[in-house]
Amino acid sequence: QVQLVESGGGLVQAGGSLRLSCAASGSGFSINAMGWFRQAQGKEREFVAAIRWSGGSTEYYTEPVKGRFTISKDNAKNTVYLQMNSLKPEDTAVYYCAAGPQRVGVRDASLYDSWGQGTQVTVSS
Numbered sequence: 001q002v003q004l005v006e007s008g009g010g011l012v013q014a015g016g017s018l019r020l021s022c023a024a025s026g027s028g029f030s031i032n033a034m035g036w037f038r039q040a041q042g043k044e045r046e047f048v049a050a051i052r053w054s055g056g057s058t059e060y061y062t063e064p065v066k067g068r069f070t071i072s073k074d075n076a077k078n079t080v081y082l083q084m085n086s087l088k089p090e091d092t093a094v095y096y097c098a099a100g101p102q103r104v105g106v107r108d109a110s111l112y113d114s115w116g117q118g119t120q121v122t123v124s125s
Contacts, residue, residue, distance in 0.1 A: 002029045002114035004097045009119030018043055018125070020082040022097030022116055028115075031099045033061075033106045034080040036071065038093035038121075043094070049082060050106035053099075060106050064090075087123045094118040 023096040024031065028072040035050035050060045061073050070083040080097065098112035105111045 002026045002031065002099045003058070004114055004116035006095065006097045006116040006119040009095060009121045011122045011124065012038065014089055014125050016086045016087050017083070017085065017114055018121060019084070020095055020097075020119060020121075021051075022080045022082075023097055024078040024080075024114075030101050030112045032103050032111075033057060034098050035100070035112060036080075036082045037098060037109055038091075038095045040090075040093040040119075043093075045109055046100060047107040047109065048095070051077055052103075052106075053079060053080075055103075062107075087121075089125045091121060092123050093121060095121050105110045107108055 003025045006022045026103045031053045034053050036043050036048040038048050040047040051071045068086045071094045073080045097116040099114040100112035102111040
């Protein structure tokens with residue numbers, strides 16, 4: 001079982017930046033993908049970005065964040081990051097980090113088996 005702890009959320013004005021971090025710990029786990037999802041109030045959880053944990057560093061993004069958000073990783077620190085630039089009020093949500101064993105379907109939340117507690121990101125207009 002993997003434990004995930006997110007940090008870095010907060011309140012920022014539109015056009016500002018935040019960097020989220022997600023530290024993984026535990027033993028006996030196999031991670032092939034790590035992702036970020038978000039859930040705005042009254043809406044369903046949606047995919048934001050993902051990165052392959054092993055066998056390369058392919059990145060995946062949902063269209064609304066392409067060019068503004070960047071996912072990266074530090075395998076030595078078991079940490080994945082989400083750099084968010086040019087933030088918009090519609091980016092306001094609770095952001096969740098997830099880890100999973102899948103090699104495909106990195107946009108599918110149901111394939112991830114470990115989740116963090118979430119961190120609030122609020123973008124004011």
